[in-house]
Amino acid sequence: MSNYKSVLLLCLGAIFSVAIQAQISHGGAPIQWGNATYSPTIDTKLMPTLDLITLAAEDAVTDQYKEAPWRFGVEHPVSYNLQNSGTWTFEEGVHVWRLQVDCPNALNISFMLSRFILPKEAELYVYNAQRTAYIGSFTRENNKDWEGLSLGILDGSSMILEYHESPASYGMGEIEIDQVVHGYRSLLNHQDAVLAEMADRMGPFGNSGACNINVNCTEGQPWQTEKRSVALIVNGGSAYCTGALINNTANDGTPYFLTANHCIGTPNTWVYYFNHESSTCAGSTGPTNQSISGGTLLVQNGGSDFALIQLSTTPPASFNVEYAGWDNSGTSPTSAVGIHHPSGDVKKICFQNNAPTINNTGGADVWWIDSWELGVTEPGSSGSPLFDQNHRIIGQLYGGAAACNGSVNNGQYDYYGRFNVSWGLGASQYLDPLNTGVSTLDSYPTNAVPGMGCTDPTACNYDPTATTDNGSCVQNDACGICGGDGTSCSGCTDPTSCNYDPAATVDDGSCIGNGIEITFTILTDNYPGETTWSINDATGSVIMSGGPYNTASTTYSQTACVAAGCYDVTINDSFGDGICCAYGTGNYVVSSLGTSLVTGGQFTTTETTNFCVTSAVDVPGCVDVAACNYNPSATIDNGTCNYTSCAGCTNTNACNYDPTATIDDGTCETLSCSGCTIPGACNYDPTATINNGTCESISCSGCTNSTACNYDPAATIDNGTCESLSCAGCTDSTACNYDSTATIDNSTCEFTSCACVGDLNGDSMITVSDILIVLSEFGCMSGCTADVDGDTFVNVSDILVILSTFGSAC
Numbered sequence: 001m002s003n004y005k006s007v008l009l010l011c012l013g014a015i016f017s018v019a020i021q022a023q024i025s026h027g028g029a030p031i032q033w034g035n036a037t038y039s040p041t042i043d044t045k046l047m048p049t050l051d052l053i054t055l056a057a058e059d060a061v062t063d064q065y066k067e068a069p070w071r072f073g074v075e076h077p078v079s080y081n082l083q084n085s086g087t088w089t090f091e092e093g094v095h096v097w098r099l100q101v102d103c104p105n106a107l108n109i110s111f112m113l114s115r116f117i118l119p120k121e122a123e124l125y126v127y128n129a130q131r132t133a134y135i136g137s138f139t140r141e142n143n144k145d146w147e148g149l150s151l152g153i154l155d156g157s158s159m160i161l162e163y164h165e166s167p168a169s170y171g172m173g174e175i176e177i178d179q180v181v182h183g184y185r186s187l188l189n190h191q192d193a194v195l196a197e198m199a200d201r202m203g204p205f206g207n208s209g210a211c212n213i214n215v216n217c218t219e220g221q222p223w224q225t226e227k228r229s230v231a232l233i234v235n236g237g238s239a240y241c242t243g244a245l246i247n248n249t250a251n252d253g254t255p256y257f258l259t260a261n262h263c264i265g266t267p268n269t270w271v272y273y274f275n276h277e278s279s280t281c282a283g284s285t286g287p288t289n290q291s292i293s294g295g296t297l298l299v300q301n302g303g304s305d306f307a308l309i310q311l312s313t314t315p316p317a318s319f320n321v322e323y324a325g326w327d328n329s330g331t332s333p334t335s336a337v338g339i340h341h342p343s344g345d346v347k348k349i350c351f352q353n354n355a356p357t358i359n360n361t362g363g364a365d366v367w368w369i370d371s372w373e374l375g376v377t378e379p380g381s382s383g384s385p386l387f388d389q390n391h392r393i394i395g396q397l398y399g400g401a402a403a404c405n406g407s408v409n410n411g412q413y414d415y416y417g418r419f420n421v422s423w424g425l426g427a428s429q430y431l432d433p434l435n436t437g438v439s440t441l442d443s444y445p446t447n448a449v450p451g452m453g454c455t456d457p458t459a460c461n462y463d464p465t466a467t468t469d470n471g472s473c474v475q476n477d478a479c480g481i482c483g484g485d486g487t488s489c490s491g492c493t494d495p496t497s498c499n500y501d502p503a504a505t506v507d508d509g510s511c512i513g514n515g516i517e518i519t520f521t522i523l524t525d526n527y528p529g530e531t532t533w534s535i536n537d538a539t540g541s542v543i544m545s546g547g548p549y550n551t552a553s554t555t556y557s558q559t560a561c562v563a564a565g566c567y568d569v570t571i572n573d574s575f576g577d578g579i580c581c582a583y584g585t586g587n588y589v590v591s592s593l594g595t596s597l598v599t600g601g602q603f604t605t606t607e608t609t610n611f612c613v614t615s616a617v618d619v620p621g622c623v624d625v626a627a628c629n630y631n632p633s634a635t636i637d638n639g640t641c642n643y644t645s646c647a648g649c650t651n652t653n654a655c656n657y658d659p660t661a662t663i664d665d666g667t668c669e670t671l672s673c674s675g676c677t678i679p680g681a682c683n684y685d686p687t688a689t690i691n692n693g694t695c696e697s698i699s700c701s702g703c704t705n706s707t708a709c710n711y712d713p714a715a716t717i718d719n720g721t722c723e724s725l726s727c728a729g730c731t732d733s734t735a736c737n738y739d740s741t742a743t744i745d746n747s748t749c750e751f752t753s754c755a756c757v758g759d760l761n762g763d764s765m766i767t768v769s770d771i772l773i774v775l776s777e778f779g780c781m782s783g784c785t786a787d788v789d790g791d792t793f794v795n796v797s798d799i800l801v802i803l804s805t806f807g808s809a810c
Helices: 052-062 192-197 218-227 419-431 768-776 796-804
Strands: 043-046 073-081 087-091 094-102 108-117 122-128 134-138 158-165 174-183 230-235 238-245 256-260 271-274 291-293 295-301 306-311 325-327 336-340 348-352 357-361 364-369 385-388 392-400 414-418 516-523 531-536 542-546 555-562 565-573 587-592 595-600 606-613
Touching: 073 108, 108 158, 158 174, 218 336, 218 348, 218 385, 238 392, 256 392, 295 419, 306 419, 325 419, 336 392, 357 414, 364 392, 392 419, 414 419, 516 531, 516 542, 516 565, 542 555, 587 606, 595 606, 768 796
Parallel strands: 043 094, 325 392
Antiparallel strands: 073 174, 087 094, 094 158, 108 174, 122 134, 122 158, 230 238, 230 271, 238 256, 256 306, 271 291, 295 306, 336 348, 336 385, 357 364, 364 414, 385 392, 392 414, 516 555, 516 587, 531 542, 531 565, 565 606, 587 595
């Protein structure tokens, strides 16, 4: 018995007369939906008729083995796109493309789109030819990073794909169908006829064994919260594995999904079905109307057989999902519970009442379940979560031998990769984004810590009810996306560029001016899986690449906008026999504007060819970036480059610096403009731009105070020697002590010491007349004009003063 639990069943929605929400869709309806008489002309593709007898014989063998997925359909490889298939019309104001696909005697049909890139105002629907049920619309909101999309299943043998584009978006969308799944056996809706056909190998609850327990039985009632985290994984024409949404320390509902490493193939093409469970303990069918298409693998490791995926879309509130809690401590639990989808059946539950033990098997650290007390696991349960007694994930199913033996447990073992080991192998960086270091975390949102959230009112995810910030706050990016990186609306916004993106609102600098489109076209040989190719620019950067391919003798084409220049195209064949001509007549062509630049096909292991392209509109001019007249828009050199008109001194410190010069001609000099540049220096030169170190402050220093005795009108720098004493005196020329050399008046002027004493009659002579005046006032003691000696008394002393100068002239 295999150690791997392989999923055996793909989910299918029942037929309704209205839209079937098998995946997240965005409303609307096909043209003229509900009009029974509407019957447009549609291009129809007919798939090959299946050999049901041979298929039944093969299934009779493979259905006995858990190692083999339960096959329900045959995958037809095709290559249908908007250009090579379908019918275009213009109806109700939009461009409409339709393609009908018929699968003879099919019970159901589904599609895999290798290209799904929709612009604004575009939508896709899929419906049965009877126009009784449809899925969609699928819009640009369904665009994935991997540029593809897996579509859900519809019952019937004839399906129509209908695509709408508005006039503004016409021609911008890309849709390529590379796989049609022709379902020849019924799936999740087991009709009576199918149940009867499969009765010998099915238990009463669908495809799983009879000893399994529905999750909604009495035993599962304590686990109603945890069950909402578990989902069935479906891929192509087979069912696959089980997994569970898992919480992170930010408690923010990031759609992290835990499953097993051995399940990993292409998670971006998987469909994840939630809440596929019977509402009763005895039921065998459940809803299939809640699913997510696609996811991105974040980390995987065989050391604990774990894989962590981020779903492409967060499950909407209507799904009512739970993000399971976890325990990374490695502490042995006292009991364990598994919730899973055995063989793709509705959700089941199993119980181990004893403590699992630690073991190692297949190189992985595991929890070992000796045997289940109630229920078992089966192929399809792989990746399903193992919960401890505290309802926290401690591992995911790796393998085992447990199964039903009729209606009872066979008593065999199972083992689960240990979550505490996965934690150190890469899970922690996603599940503990806040670096809290906690060892346990409860589920979200049911058991989330109340009050935790973003408390920043400026954040786009602000939670007004939060009282404790959990570090989850983010802002809108330039595109208005909460927590986005600004890439969802960025691109080339220049309509003249060949890589113009009409959906872009933020220019990311990627516009290629005067660019040109190049196209790589390849016709595969009989072994397309051996072929890969790439086109690289002169720096080695990849412009575009492709392969390996799935379909032989099929033409594939890719186009890119590039700048004028030279490129290398490299094509590889892993077997070493090229793509022509021993095993098919494959070939490849690189072309531009209808002209073939490179052709080939006959080579061994690898072939590299260089080619060059000019712009779509050649612009003549100087293409030398070193020239004065370099033209960045020029694509062809016209010989006009010159190197003198912009030559000059480019040294900004030189006397003859030329700010218009872009080429230095070696004429720079620093003498003609050198001098003293310090404004306060004696020899300051206002025309100098370069200081030559000659500045001095002595030759022009002196007393600069114009009122000082030693004022120096030639001095420009005051040396502190100003003084006002040596030139001070009486400057009044009428004063007795007038000093003709004095330049500063010191207020000492006097007018008495030099007068004619005794000249009482004022005739400037000392005569008898003056004596007579004294005699006339002789004896006067007050107000006397003849008081010559100033003793306030006219007497003999006054006569003696006059006689002392008698005869003198004043």
